[in-house]
Amino acid sequence: xxxxxxxxxxxxxxxxxxxxxxxxxxxxxxxxNGKTELERADIPELDKLARESSCGLIEPVFPGLTPGSxxxxxALFGYHPIKYNIGRGILEALGVDLEVKGGDVTxxxxxxTVEGDVVVDRRAGRIPTEKNRELIERLKSKIERxxxxxxxxxxxxxxxxxxxxxxxxxxxxxxxxxxxxxxERVLSCRATAPEGEKTAxxxxxxxxxxxxxxxxxxxxxxxxLRGFSGMPDIPLFPDTYKIKAxxxxxxxxxxxxxxxxxxxxxxxxxxxQDLVHTLRELWxxxxxxxxxxxxxxxxxxxxxxxxxxxxLEEVDRIIPExxxxxxxxxxxxxxxxxxxLMRSHSWHPVPFILHSGFALPDDARAFTERECAKxxxxxxxxxxxxxxxxxxxxxxxxxxx
Amino acid sequence: xxxxxxxxxxxxxxxxxxxxxxxxxxxxxxxxNGKTELERADIPELDKLARESSCGLIEPVFPGLTPGSxxxxxALFGYHPIKYNIGRGILEALGVDLEVKGGDVTxxxxxxTVEGDVVVDRRAGRIPTEKNRELIERLKSKIERxxxxxxxxxxxxxxxxxxxxxxxxxxxxxxxxxxxxxxERVLSCRATAPEGEKTAxxxxxxxxxxxxxxxxxxxxxxxxLRGFSGMPDIPLFPDTYKIKAxxxxxxxxxxxxxxxxxxxxxxxxxxxQDLVHTLRELWxxxxxxxxxxxxxxxxxxxxxxxxxxxxLEEVDRIIPExxxxxxxxxxxxxxxxxxxLMRSHSWHPVPFILHSGFALPDDARAFTERECAKxxxxxxxxxxxxxxxxxxxxxxxxxxx
Numbered sequence: 001x002x003x004x005x006x007x008x009x010x011x012x013x014x015x016x017x018x019x020x021x022x023x024x025x026x027x028x029x030x031x032x033n034g035k036t037e038l039e040r041a042d043i044p045e046l047d048k049l050a051r052e053s054s055c056g057l058i059e060p061v062f063p064g065l066t067p068g069s070x071x072x073x074x075a076l077f078g079y080h081p082i083k084y085n086i087g088r089g090i091l092e093a094l095g096v097d098l099e100v101k102g103g104d105v106t107x108x109x110x111x112x113t114v115e116g117d118v119v120v121d122r123r124a125g126r127i128p129t130e131k132n133r134e135l136i137e138r139l140k141s142k143i144e145r146x147x148x149x150x151x152x153x154x155x156x157x158x159x160x161x162x163x164x165x166x167x168x169x170x171x172x173x174x175x176x177x178x179x180x181x182x183x184e185r186v187l188s189c190r191a192t193a194p195e196g197e198k199t200a201x202x203x204x205x206x207x208x209x210x211x212x213x214x215x216x217x218x219x220x221x222x223x224x225l226r227g228f229s230g231m232p233d234i235p236l237f238p239d240t241y242k243i244k245a246x247x248x249x250x251x252x253x254x255x256x257x258x259x260x261x262x263x264x265x266x267x268x269x270x271x272x273q274d275l276v277h278t279l280r281e282l283w284x285x286x287x288x289x290x291x292x293x294x295x296x297x298x299x300x301x302x303x304x305x306x307x308x309x310x311x312l313e314e315v316d317r318i319i320p321e322x323x324x325x326x327x328x329x330x331x332x333x334x335x336x337x338x339x340x341l342m343r344s345h346s347w348h349p350v351p352f353i354l355h356s357g358f359a360l361p362d363d364a365r366a367f368t369e370r371e372c373a374k375x376x377x378x379x380x381x382x383x384x385x386x387x388x389x390x391x392x393x394x395x396x397x398x399x400x401x
Numbered sequence: 402x403x404x405x406x407x408x409x410x411x412x413x414x415x416x417x418x419x420x421x422x423x424x425x426x427x428x429x430x431x432x433x434n435g436k437t438e439l440e441r442a443d444i445p446e447l448d449k450l451a452r453e454s455s456c457g458l459i460e461p462v463f464p465g466l467t468p469g470s471x472x473x474x475x476a477l478f479g480y481h482p483i484k485y486n487i488g489r490g491i492l493e494a495l496g497v498d499l500e501v502k503g504g505d506v507t508x509x510x511x512x513x514t515v516e517g518d519v520v521v522d523r524r525a526g527r528i529p530t531e532k533n534r535e536l537i538e539r540l541k542s543k544i545e546r547x548x549x550x551x552x553x554x555x556x557x558x559x560x561x562x563x564x565x566x567x568x569x570x571x572x573x574x575x576x577x578x579x580x581x582x583x584x585e586r587v588l589s590c591r592a593t594a595p596e597g598e599k600t601a602x603x604x605x606x607x608x609x610x611x612x613x614x615x616x617x618x619x620x621x622x623x624x625x626l627r628g629f630s631g632m633p634d635i636p637l638f639p640d641t642y643k644i645k646a647x648x649x650x651x652x653x654x655x656x657x658x659x660x661x662x663x664x665x666x667x668x669x670x671x672x673x674q675d676l677v678h679t680l681r682e683l684w685x686x687x688x689x690x691x692x693x694x695x696x697x698x699x700x701x702x703x704x705x706x707x708x709x710x711x712x713l714e715e716v717d718r719i720i721p722e723x724x725x726x727x728x729x730x731x732x733x734x735x736x737x738x739x740x741x742l743m744r745s746h747s748w749h750p751v752p753f754i755l756h757s758g759f760a761l762p763d764d765a766r767a768f769t770e771r772e773c774a775k776x777x778x779x780x781x782x783x784x785x786x787x788x789x790x791x792x793x794x795x796x797x798x799x800x801x802x
Binding site for chain 1: 470745
C-alpha cells in the first residue's frame with residue numbers, strides 16, 4: 001500500500017465542496033439464519049442510496065487483520081494504519097477525554113492485588129468504578145508532581161485508569177511494569193533507550209509512592225502500568241488536506257481520534273437524530289464532516305443481532321436528512337465489521353457507499369456486504385477512502401504531467 | 402504496491418511469443434443520460450473480445466488519484482508510478498522528438514507577453530506555430546552556448562517550446578521562471594540545492610539574452626520556463642523484460658514516453674487504420690507492441706461525448722485486424738479515464754481486456770466500465786499489467802522454488 005499523504009499533499013487544493021463521511025461503527029456482519037444484520041434490517045434509504053451510488057467493500061488494513069478502533073479510523077482518515085500506529089496509552093488517554101500534548105507520556109494503568117512483589121490478581125477483582133474513582137482521588141491528592149513532572153491520573157471503568165506524565169525530557173522508550181501474567185513479580189520500569197531514563201526514574205518513584213499510599217487497601221493494593229506512549233508525530237488532517245474538518249461523535253475514543261488528527265470535535269448526542277441535528281448546525285462552518293454512530297458496534301459486541309438491526313434502521317432514517325443538505329460527496333461505511341455472531345470486531349471487509357455527481361452507479365442493489373461486493377469500487381484498502389472522497393469533491397489536481 | 406521490476410528481472414525469460422497492448426487514451430467515462438461513452442458506442446468487436454477474455458478494471462495509481470499521461474503510461478509499462486516520477490520538462494522534450502541524454506536538463510517553455518517585468522499573457526495570444534518556429538530559429542542562431550553549456554531549442558505547437566541544456570555540472574534543482582499567473586512578475590531562476598547553482602546562472606543569462614533578442618517582438622516578447630528536469634535513472638523496458646519492444650504512436654508525449662523506457666518508436670498515422678497498417682509492417686521485427694490511440698482522450702477533454710463515442714467505434718473496426726495477426730496476448734485498456742462529462746482526465750478505474758490462450762472468460766458481456774467490473778481480474782493496479790502480459794505470453798518463470 002502506497003502511503004497516500006506525501007502524494008496528496010502535493011496535489012490537494014482548497015475548495016468549497018462539502019464531504020460527509022458517516023461511519024457506522026462495526027457495520028459489517030455475518031449471517032444468522034441466512035442473513036446478516038444489514039440484510040435483515042429494513043433500510044430502504046440506505047438501499048436506495050446504494051443503487052444511486054458507486055459501491056464497494058473496504059479492507060481496514062489487509063485481509064485477515066481485525067483492526068481496533070484506532071487503526072480502523074486512521075485508515076479511513078487516510079493515515080497508513082501500520083505506519084501511524086498510535087500507542088495504546090495515547091488512545092486510552094484520549095478515550096477518557098484527557099487532553100494530551102506534545103511531549104506528554106501516557107500509560108494504561110490497572111489496579112491490582114499483590115502479595116509482596118508478586119501479582120495475585122492483575123485486576124484487583126475488577127473493583128467497582130466507584131472504588132476506582134475514590135482511589136484515584138486519593139492518589140491525585142498525594143502525588144501531584146515528581147521532580148519537575150506533573151502527574152495526571154484519570155479513572156476508567158472498573159480497575160482501569162490512565163497515567164499521564166507532563167514535563168521536560170520525557171520519552172515513551174520505557175518498559176511496562178505489568179508482567180502480563182499472574183503469579184509473577186511486578187517489574188521495574190526500565191529505559192529501552194537513553195532518552196527514556198528520566199521517565200523510568202519518575203515512573204519508579206511514582207510506583208513506590210503508590211505502594212505506600214495503597215499498602216492497607218484490599219484488594220487494590222498496587223497498580224500495573226503498560227503501553228507507555230507519547231503523542232505521535234502525525235500530519236494534521238485539516239492542514240494535509242486543506243479542508244476545514246470536524247468530527248461529530250459522542251464516545252471518548254472517537255472524539256479522541258478525531259482530535260488526534262486535528263479535527264474539531266462536537267458531541268453527537270445519544271441518537272442518530274441528535275447527530276444530524278449537530279451536523280445541520282455546523283453545516284456552514286466546515287467542509288468535511290466525520291459522523292460517528294457507536295451503538296451498532298456495541299450491539300455487535302454484545303452479540304445482540306436484533307439490537308444491531310434496530311440500530312441500523314434508526315440510522316437509515318437520517319439518510320434523507322443528510323442528503324437534504326446536498327453534500328457534494330457523501331460516503332457511508334464503517335471502521336470495521338462487528339458481527340453479532342462473533343461478539344467482537346472482525347477482519348471482514350466493510351460495505352462502502354460513495355455518492356457524488358461523479359460516481360458511476362453499479363450493480364449493487366442494497367447496502368449489504370454481498371451487494372456492495374458487486375460494486376464498481378471493488379474491494380480496496382480503507383486507506384484510500386480519503387483520496388477518493390477528495391477526488392470526488394474536486395479537491396485534487398492531476399498527478400504528474 | 403510491490404515494485405514488480407526487481408522480482409520480474411529475476412524470472413523473465415526470452416521467448417517468441419507476441420504481445421499487443423492497445424492503449425485507448427482516456428477510454429473510461431461517466432454516464433450522460435444513463436450511459437457512458439463505451440456503453441453508448443456500437444463496438445461489437447470489443448464486446449465480443451470482452452466475452453472471450455478475462456476482464457477487469459485497472460487502477461492507474463491509487464483510488465482517487467488522477468494521473469497525467471506520464472504516470473498513467475509508466476504504470477502500464479510496469480514502472481511504479483510514484484517511484485518513477487518523470488519531470489514534465491523531460492516529457493515535453495521527448496514529446497517534440499528531442500533526444501535527451503544523461504546529464505541534460507530540460508524545461509518547458511512558453512512564449513509570452515510582458516510589460517516591463519509583468520506577465521500580461523502567459524501564452525502570447527497563442528501565436529501560430531509558424532511564428533513560433535521563426536522565433537525559435539532566430540533564438541537558436543543567436544544563442545548557441547552559454548559558458549560551456551550547449552543550448553538546444555525546439556518548437557512545439559502554438560506558444561510552446563522546449564529548452565534543453567547540455568554540458569557539465571547541470572542539475573534540475575532549480576525553480577521555474579514562470580509565475581504561473583498573469584499580472585505577476587517573471588521570476589528569476591533560483592537553485593534549490595547547491596548543485597543547481599550553475600544551471601540557474603545559465604538559465605538567467607539565457608533569459609537576459611532572449612529578452613534583448615525579442616524586445617521589439619509583438620506579442621511574443623519574452624519566454625517563461627517551467628518544469629526543469631533531468632533524465633531519470635529508469636531501467637529500460639527491452640532489457641528488463643528481455644523483449645524486443647516498440648511503440649506505435651503519433652503524438653509526441655506518447656512517443657517520448659515509449660522512447661524514455663527504451664522502446665523503438667514508429668508513427669501511428671492519423672487513424673486507427675494507419676496504426677494497424679504500421680503494426681502489420683513491424684510484426685516480424687518485434688515481440689511487444691504498444692499501440693496508442695489519442696483522439697478518445699482529446700474528445701473527452703473537449704467534452705465531446707459523441708466524438709469520443711464515434712472514435713471508439715473507429716477503434717472497434719481494427720480489432721479483427723489485430724486478432725488476424727494472432728498475437729499470443731492481446732490487451733485493450735487505457736492509461737486513465739477521460740469522461741466527456743468532466744472534460745478532463747479522471748481518477749476512475751479503466752476497463753481492461755486480456756485475451757490469451759490462458760485467460761479465463763468471465764461474466765463481463767461487453768467492453769464497458771460496468772461490465773469489466775464483473776470480470777475475473779477484479780480491480781487491480783495498472784502497475785501489474787506488464788507482469789500479467791508477460792505471464793500470459795509464457796515469458797515468466799516460477800518465482801521461488
